[in-house]
Amino acid sequence: MFVLDAYGQPLDPCHPARARRLLAAGRAVVARHTPFVIRLRDRAAANSTMQGAQVGIDPGSRHTGIAVFAERDANRTGLYSIQLDHRGGAIRDKLTVRSQYRRRRRSKNLRYRAPRFLNRTKPKGWLAPSLKHRVDTTMSWVSRLTRWAPITAVHVEKVAFDTHTLSAGRPLEGVEYQQGTLYGYEAREYLLAKWSRKCAYCGATDTPLNIDHIHPRSRGGSDRISNLCVACIGCNQAKNATSVEVFLADRPKVLARVLAQAKTPLRDAAAVNSTRWTLWWALTGTGLSVATSSGGRTKWNRSRTGAPKAHTLDALHVGDLDTVSAWPHTVLVVTATGRGTYARTRTDKYGFPRLALPRTKTIRGFQTGDLVRAIVPSGKKAGVHTGRVAIRSTGSFNIRTRNGLVQGIHHRHVGLLQRADGYGYATHPETRHCAAFPPGSEEPGFHTGGNR
Incomplete structure (x- = not known):
């Protein structure tokens, strides 16, 4: 669990059991629901000894793996795992629909517009919105992690596949790749x-x-x-x-x-290769120490430690390492959902507005996408419902929980847990062990790994 001091400065993460004890004793309060962050009441970072943590990033076209780990003498211990699901496909589809609407308006001569054809240029380093989104969301979560943990370094795959090794007759630079352990x-x-x-x-x-x-x-x-x-x-x-x-x-x-x-x-590899330099420059701008590696090195590291294939485990194995002693058994799946739309109408298949939406996004202090907990005392919907809320002007809300959609919850039963931040959250178990590490060999809360 992430821990903050009394003044909001990050401390070393702690085990969930210790976080529960601190909350039960009244020494800590909940600072954030998801990811779970606590704030200590009686400790300052200046009076604490911290080991620090590092972040590993495995960039992907549809999913990006992020791992927070502690490293000592080239031995890594995973502390937190995040799988970031991008919405580049949804952005591409929306831009396609928008361009179709505009093309129709231009061809129909509905209004005068000065002709524009080849007089539009793009700045150097321009990325398509669907690609830039991948860089922006990754940097957003790196920034968040630096606020919740004492991050000292970042390890990132600079390319999905090293294009030098994929081209015949073009040897790699450096002794390590000269027919060495990474060859092939x-x-x-x-x-x-x-x-x-x-x-x-x-x-x-x-x-x-x-x-x-x-x-x-x-x-x-x-x-x-x-x-x-x-x-x-x-x-x-x-x-x-x-x-x-x-x-x-x-x-x-x-x-x-x-x-x-x-x-x-390979389309996914092309998308990652298109954004690798932009992501690297953005990471170096954070002031953190940034180390890069290739996808082949990550796979080689996993083969040595016996870890199965997963986005978050790839992030844990990025860069130079000797062993991986443990990794979390639960992955936080963060899905980029967006923050809604500015448009206050819905169009039909011809592009004409047909449905008017409310002019305000806040009803009774709630917005669509907020994480809430509803405690209904009686009736057909009696019970506790936790999930994302969809507001209605009538004050009767819908809540999407893990078990499905619960409709018609009155706003007086609803309590806010966390404001909508453009992401949806879920959890799933981390990939199980390989045959070399049976399930009974791990510490509670972690999977263990080691050298083969």
């Missing part, structure tokens, strides 16, 4: 993600996959990433040095799919 990890991980971890020819899953040349090298094929795929052992041996056109002659649909998918870049 970048290309293999890229191909597994691109082909969805299944055989390109038969679609087999949960089986060992080999890297195969679509056009064999003996027939003039290159080692470029666009000429590689993953294939199961049976298909790889059956194809051998045969041309892909001959091997799939009796399956023309599969042949067309393989050739098309080989030329298609």
